[in-house]
Amino acid sequence: MDGLLVVDKPEGLTSFDVVRKARRLLGTSKVGHTGTLDPLATGALVLCLGEACKLVPFLTELDKVYCTEFVLGVATDSHDAQGKVVQTRPVPALTAEALEAHLCAFRGRFWQVPPMHSAIKQQGRRLYALARQGIEVEREARLVEVHHLQLEALEGDRVKLKLHASKGFFVRSLAHALGEALGCGAHVRHLRRLSVGPFGLEQALTLPALEAGPACAQPRLIPLHKALPWLPAHVLSAQEARKVQHGARFALPAPPGPLRLVDEEGQLLALAQAVDGEPLRYLRVFPRPVPL
Numbered sequence: 083m084d085g086l087l088v089v090d091k092p093e094g095l096t097s098f099d100v101v102r103k104a105r106r107l108l109g110t111s112k113v114g115h116t117g118t119l120d121p122l123a124t125g126a127l128v129l130c131l132g133e134a135c136k137l138v139p140f141l142t143e144l145d146k147v148y149c150t151e152f153v154l155g156v157a158t159d160s161h162d163a164q165g166k167v168v169q170t171r172p173v174p175a176l177t178a179e180a181l182e183a184h185l186c187a188f189r190g191r192f193w194q195v196p197p198m199h200s201a202i203k204q205q206g207r208r209l210y211a212l213a214r215q216g217i218e219v220e221r222e223a224r225l226v227e228v229h230h231l232q233l234e235a236l237e238g239d240r241v242k243l244k245l246h247a248s249k250g251f252f253v254r255s256l257a258h259a260l261g262e263a264l265g266c267g268a269h270v271r272h273l274r275r276l277s278v279g280p281f282g283l284e285q286a287l288t289l290p291a292l293e294a295g296p297a298c299a300q301p302r303l304i305p306l307h308k309a310l311p312w313l314p315a316h317v318l319s320a321q322e323a324r325k326v327q328h329g330a331r332f333a334l335p336a337p338p339g340p341l342r343l344v345d346e347e348g349q350l351l352a353l354a355q356a357v358d359g360e361p362l363r364y365l366r367v368f369p370r371p372v373p374l
Contacts, residue, residue, distance in 0.1 A: 083110060083296060084132035086141075086304040088278075090286040091119050091127040103289070104129055108296050116141035117278060120254070122162050125275030126283050136366045137309055140353075143249050144279030145229065150270060152241040152257045157267030160199035161254035171266045173239045181236055184263050185243075188256055189231050193223040197254050226251045240271070280311060306368060307342070307350040315342040318351065326351045327369065331361035340365060 091100055097118045104113045114135045116128040125148075130138050155173040158165030196202050202221075227248040234242040241260075245253070254270050261268025276283055287302045307315075316336050318326065323345045325332055336356040343352040343362075355363040 083108060083300070083303065084306055085134050086137075086281065086309050087129045087131060087292075087299055087302060088281050088283070088286040088304075089127045089129055089292060090283060090288050091124055092289055093124050094121055095289075096121050097127055100127055100289070101129065104131075104292065107292055108299060114138050116144070117146065117249075119275060120162065120164075120273065122164050122270065123273040123275060125273075126278050126281060126286055127275070128278045128281050131303070133368050134306060134309060136368070137306075137353075140310055141279070145246060145248055146251070146278055147244070147246045147276040147282075148253055149234070149242070149244045149274050149276060150253050150257075151272040152243070152260065152268045153271045154239040154241060154261060154264065154268045155266045156269055157258070157261060158269045160269075161197050161258045162199075162270040162273070165199065165269065169267050173266045174264060176236060176264070178233060178236050181241065181264075182233060184260060185231055185233060187263065188260065189228050191225060191227045194226045194252065194255050194259075195221050195223045196250075196252055197258070199254075224250050241268070305350075307344055307348055309350075310342060310353070313340055313342050313353070315344050317348075318343055318345055320346065323351060326364075326367065329364070329367070331364070333359060333361050 087104070089100055089104070091097065097115045101113050101115055105111055108131065110131060112132050112135050114130045116130060116138055119125065119127055128141060130141070153163070155171055156167055157169040159168050160166075202208070228245055228251065229248070230244075230246040232244045234244055253273055257268045257270045281304070285302065285304070287299060291298050314337065316334060322332070326343055334356060338356055338358055340353060340355055342350055343354055344350055350368055352367045353365040355365055357363070
């Protein structure tokens with residue numbers, strides 16, 4: 083089974099818990115995911131199966147869309163509802179207009195410090211492992227981008243938002259930073275990922291459905307040739323396809339940049355980097371028989 087499978091991750095499981103379940107239920111050891119979801123979070127988790135594992139580095143670069151709910155007035159050590167409460171403060175009287183003024187600082191590009199309770203490695207150790215030992219270390223800020231941030235509702239101490247953000251963005255860090263800006267603290271109560279790039283919940287399989295086995299998963303499998311739809315596709319002749327299968331490099335009349343190389347039947351044979359007038363540089367190759 084080669085391709086992508088979008089799973090609607092339930093609350094309480096780690097992303098790797100879902101990977102382990104998929105390996106067992108689908109009978110394959112070659113399963114990887116393309117972006118961690120916290121145990122608290124639910125929603126779109128893109129799994130790569132079989133040969134699609136070669137695509138993980140391309141898919142982890144994708145933007146994500148979330149809906150989330152923050153609780154104001156309560157700060158936790160993990161910046162979400164699963165953490166230990168470290169401070170409570172009164173929530174100031176807020177209007178939607180006043181809150182919007184604060185949200186403006188979190189639109190566009192800015193530097194964000196990742197939370198201690200995260201899977202980021204620092205000096206070879208996961209930050210969450212250090213946090214569990216009560217150790218806090220200085221983290222390097224990352225440049226992130228929020229393409230869209232919309233206030234959905236303000237109800238007492240609850241703030242509901244929808245956002246579209248770049249790779250590496252932490253919604254929990256946004257909750258913490260917004261709470262500090264308001265002077266009352268805040269944490270994430272609910273987080274749901276709606277999509278990863280072009281892959282959304284409308285394509286997702288629930289975990290109970292996945293437990294029904296490969297026959298249930300197969301209709302939802304996104305094949306390799308549809309896995310990177312934003313990259314241009316170049317249809318190879320039979321002769322060119324044979325060259326790709328044998329690793330021969332040759333030039334193509336294609337615009338510079340990464341592209342998908344597909345055979346005349348539309349099957350993905352390789353990802354390659356095209357350079358004007360120079361032979362292709364193969365990024366990934368997907369061996370398969372090519373008709374003579």
